[in-house]
Amino acid sequence: MRFALISLEEPANGADGSLRVSGRAIYRWQAAMALACGCERVLCWAPREIAAPLALQKEVEGRGSRFQPVGDLHRLARIVGPADELLVFSPGLMIDEDRLAHFVEEGHAIATIPAQEGGEQGFDRIDLTRLAAGLMFVPGSLVAQLAQLPDDCEPGGSLLRIALQSGVPTRPMASEGSGVYRIVRSEQDSRAIEKGWFERDWAASSGPRRGLSRTLTDLVGRRSVHDERASGFALGTLALGTLAATGLAVGGYAAASFGAGIVAALGGETYRRLRSVSKAPGTTAKPRFAAWPAIFVDVLLAAIVAMALDEGAVAASDRIFLATALVLALRLADRDWGAALADRPVTAAMLGLGAGIGLLLPTVQVLIVVCLILALHFGTRATQITAD
Structure with missing residues (x-):
């Protein structure tokens, strides 16, 4: 079974999954993209002080899939089995649907961007030249290792370290802000995406x-x-x-x-x-x-x-x-x-x-x-x- 993991926590890079793009919160876009890529269940990382949005649950269940809030790292390790797969989104990540589908079709990997493009925005560093881009597709056997970590750890960063240590390959993404991939940190970023969509729609449908x-x-x-x-x-x-x-x-x-x-x-x-x-x-x-x-x-x-x-x-x-x-x-x-x-x-x-x-x-x-x-x-x- 293929799972998707969406987080409601605000990471150090300033991203905000609650910001809206074309009237819908980014975490709802992530859920829709995950379902379009064949994910059968959407797991929402929502610590006890954060309630999972009802709109997100309706987004998933309205399309015939299962929605499940998770706020316990050890519980997450029990839900995803060794034969399963997990697609992990960083908060605020917006990616072109076709590019995401291609990323998943190519197999398990960690998406990366050049270090100079991430600057000091809090992305996890992989080495001197690369940063984690906020997207991973990993085998379920790695998720079981979360049970060995303290329960208050954040799943995204923990899974990244486990995946790197286990030899999951990295795969470069398009430059941030190219229209294919963007981490949304502000209303200005959201409106830039909407502007690009308007331009693309016009080019495709009108003279x-x-x-x-x-x-x-x-x-x-x-x-x-x-x-x-x-x-x-x-x-x-x-x-x-x-x-x-x-x-x-x-x-x-x-x-x-x-x-x-x-x-x-x-x-x-x-x-x-x-x-x-x-x-x-x-x-x-x-x-x-x-x-x-x-x-x-x-x-x-x-x-x-x-x-x-x-x-x-x-x-x-x-x-x-x-x-x-x-x-x-x-x-x-x-x-x-x-x-x-x-x-x-x-x-x-x-x-x-x-x-x-x-x-x-x-x-x-x-x-x-x-x-x-x-x-x-x-x-x-x-x-x-x-x-x-």
């Missing part, structure tokens, strides 16, 4: 030309991502924007309805990004569910266009056709420079301007034609690159 969405969702998201309730507020913004846009469109206020549509689009994109960066390891959403905010906003935009077009000048079937054609054309053009035009808040702003000056129908028609031209251009260029 670089989407200036308006990026600017506004960064402004809101980066300030609120620290709060676990932030995604709920963003979802509420999407709902309120949808209700307002629908009501204004039905009431005949076309320009204002597109303004409310901008709010809904930004709320949906902020919700998607917050959910993406706050998702626990091993719980990746299926693509069709991850994309639902964008699909919902497109349906809303099409509905507003269909209701806002002049009933006297455009037949009902034509209004539905134009609204559907616009959304499909936007999706076809949503790449490279076309992403700037297909950015839904930008599209809604142009439609609102057209509605405000009484030229909504020509605006819709021009947008459809321009998007199709861009889609044809990008498709032709991609074909040429493939042929070359």
